[in-house]
Amino acid sequence: MNQRAIDTFLRACGVTPQPSWPRMLLSLIFVNPPQKPAALFPHIDFTHPHLADVVRIPLQLLWLILVRPRRAPPAHARPSVAHRYRVRAVRLAHQLWQRAAPIRLRMARLLTPNLRHAQKTLTKMATSHEFWDRSFIRYSAYGASVLMAFLCVTTPFGTLSQLVFVLLLLATALLIRRIPGSTVTLLLTVLSVTASSRYLWWRISATLNWDETFDLMWGALLLTAEIYTYFFLVMSYIQTSWPLYRKPLAMPANTTLWPMVDVFIPTYNEPLKVVRSTVFAAMGMDWPQDKLRIHLLDDGRREEFRYFAENLGVNYITRLNNDFAKAGNLNHALAHTAGEYIAIFDCDHIPTRSFLQVNMGWFLEDPKLALVQTPHHFYSADPFERNLDTFKKIPNEGELFYGLIQDGNDLWNAAFFCGSCAILRRTALEAVGGIGVETVTEDSHTALKLHRKGYNSAYINIPQAAGLATESLSAHIGQRIRWARGMAQIFRLDNPFFGKGLNWAQRVCYSNAMLSFFSGIPRLMFLTSPLAFLLFHAYVIYAPAISVVLYVLPHMVHATIVNSRTQGKYRHSFWAEVYETVLSWYIARPTLVALINPRKGKFNVTAKGGLIEKDFFDWTIATPFIILILLNATGLVAAAIRLFWGPQDEVPTVIINLVWTLYNCLILGGTLFLASEVKQIRLSHRVRIKLRAILHLPDGKLIPCETEDISEGGVALRTSVSTLPAIEPNQHLQVSLWRGNEELIFSGLAVFSSTSQLRLRWQFENETDAMNLIQCTFGRADAWVSWAENTQHDKPLESLKEVVSMGITGYRRVIEQFFPKFTPVFRQLARLREGIVWYLPRTPTQSLEHRA
Amino acid sequence: MKVLCVTGIGGGTGVTTVAAQLATALKAQGHPVVAFDFSPDNTLRLHFGMALGDDSGLAPQVVSGQAWNEVAYRSANGVDFVPFGNIDASGLNHFDELLTQQPDWLSRRLDELDLPADALVVLDCPRTFGPLWLQALAAATLVLIVLAPDALSFARARANERAMRLPGNARIKYLFNGFDASRALDRDVVAVFRYELREKLVPVLLHRDEHLREALASKRDIYEYAPSSQAAQDFSSLAQWLATPPEVTPRP
Incomplete structure (x- = not known):
């Protein structure tokens, strides 16, 4: 290499060449260098050299040599020929664009x-x-x-032709995926279905080893799981292909035309504290007062509840037995009331004042409409969100269902009843014999029966009621188990694929809702399949490694592209894997049992409003996953052995299985993260809502402020500037809040105060105060409207990164739990990691480009 | 130029305080403001920091045939104001007679001012039914009637509106002063007015805030004395609403 080339190279790296090498290196370390290198070494402080810079600078130099930063050409440089042609081309294109203006206008008018x-x-x-x-x-x-699709899916390809095919599919998908609109979504879906169908066809036709019984058994099991996943995927595509996003329909101006509505609030063992708010908010709903009846359906037969209801003038209904739990309770009340419509709220779902006005409109429009469902919104974090610290950042487990699937169902007239926050037409409900009692998920089954009778349903995706999420992980899982069992029961007793009255799309939507709860066993299969090869040397997928990659990857990549596009706002890629993995073990058995014997199984009430007194690790929940992790860890060891001491020609297969096992380990690590329960000490949930408020001081002075969070127990206020006077603890204060434009006042005792912050504990003298508070806060029409505005749309790679780091943290937590003495080791490791990062080279700062 | 006539029904609803703080708030929001005291009480000036013993003002000037603009002052916070001046009973009678003879006296004086388009004139008129009050109503583009949230206000408001058959394009708006949310009656009266008067009621309520009384006692305006008080916020909202009233869409 001659001297000139080296100089050019150094300049290219932003280093001024010096007469001798040692001098140049020395100048970099000891002499204040000119500006350029400083920009190239953003992490090094040249004014305060560090001993480690001896390592860091050469590292950065090496990095700069390997990865040259892009820079703009110097302004004074003579433009290259290519550049001149480019400029000319752009100018020409611009002129043409201008000339074509009339045509464009016409086109624009045509296309909008x-x-x-x-x-x-x-x-x-x-x-x-x-x-x-x-x-x-x-x-x-x-x-x-069909013919073309058949050819496309079944034509056997060699490795090279499959590669070309796959690349073409991928290129098409990447090209069009930025274009908005449902048509492009459909196109992407077609690509995904093609890739997946091809994969499945290949799996069935070319990858089963019929000669080895053991391999065949494993292979067939995995294949079954994959067939399930395939059908589930395709049916979800149909289900959510074109979400309806139904808008509310206005009520007629003449309120005498508005129908009579019964509001049912069923309760069994929930504390009055929880139920009160719901009753208060229901009473505040905007509806002609003579056409609104509130009924408290107490299956617990509690005197306290009767007294509370009578005091408020709310109808109290109870019965002698508890047959058929909630379904029986509702049916009993149905027989004792007469309103044309029935609005149902679980006792902890607080409706907003606008609930009825927003949702009733469609009933008056469509006489066959039997059900309007709205989303279940939770203002507290569910255990997943709490333990993973994703509340309000990453869409939770239920958001996919209420955000997308129900809107998708609605297009096919298959929106389900979800047991609460819904309105039903009495005549329709009576036509199907009331709420279904045959299964433990009475709501879905009732909707299914309504649809079979030819009634319609609607879904309005505006959160118009909010409730508490389940408290503990075990309760959350218990609830999911109940749903899974109930869905499996319906699948057996009243299978939506068969029977009368449904159209094909409704059959698909219902079946898919049920199938989603059968995901437990397939998921466990995926978590253990690579072990079959690593531990027992069974070729589950009997094919060369390269083919596996060429068929599996497109199947997964295209599915991720489509799902990230359609579901991205409601579910992030890879997070679903963690959610489903946690549930898989627990729903696998009940669904299987219910499938075999659907009459078994009881209704269990979901506990809410409980406490988790301190951080703890839920071993009961985590045990199955720890076993799975140990299995996978053994697999990793086996993989290492096979990699180094096994036959050479198996190495690619080992690597595939190794990657698969590592992925499984990460997801399982996430489940461990989940099982470490974060403490939750408050009985009433503080909900972060920013509302205008006025603080009334005892001397008659008024200070405007804003609420930070509100609960039934108290409020936190904040002023924009630090102006609060000294407030003694337990001092009596008053706070104004608004219900619409009506200003109401509430009393409280100071708990904590600073110059800009104040926390009060409510001191209510009567029920009216408590009711007003609920109506000023949870009952506002816009209470939950802008709730989700901070969640981000899915970015698959970002999500993968988050899930990976979560998985790793999960392991760390468990080891710290098991062996507390390892904690310092982890701290050391973290410090080590930081240290290494500190040494690592960095991309030059942005300013470089401006300067150059 | 907008002319706001701040007046009240019944005594003691705080018209002068409202006029003074409103003028200050409008000034703080960048509008040129001229405030006139049309009450023999002669107290508006105290809100603007004028010395208690200074007797000069509009009425003595007019009665003695001198130019009224010689008694225009500018307060420390930039509000131009004209005090009513200290005048005895016979002087006041004379003043009233002069004004009765010249029904367009006020509108001519306002024209002479030649104020820019974004300027606001605040007329403090707690004394009702005098000749100056009638001229103020006639000259005003907006009449702001200050009410106390009590039982009598409603009856008075009804009677008053009939009495005030206003010429020209003046609009009447009702404004509650001294609202205390902890008193059930205050809330009820406001609710009734809201229902009965609808968009004639100013959407801003002025709260009963001790800060306001203390501000006057310390001879400062509310923005100086307690800028982050509810009273300061109320007047800012009111000034903003007055300077740019939102388009009111009538209910179907």
């Missing part, structure tokens, strides 16, 4: 300026052309599509 709308219009033009009305053309087109 909105791209999404244009897409819709075009799609409509293409799909609703009268051309399609001729059945011959229509069916030949179907036939041709």
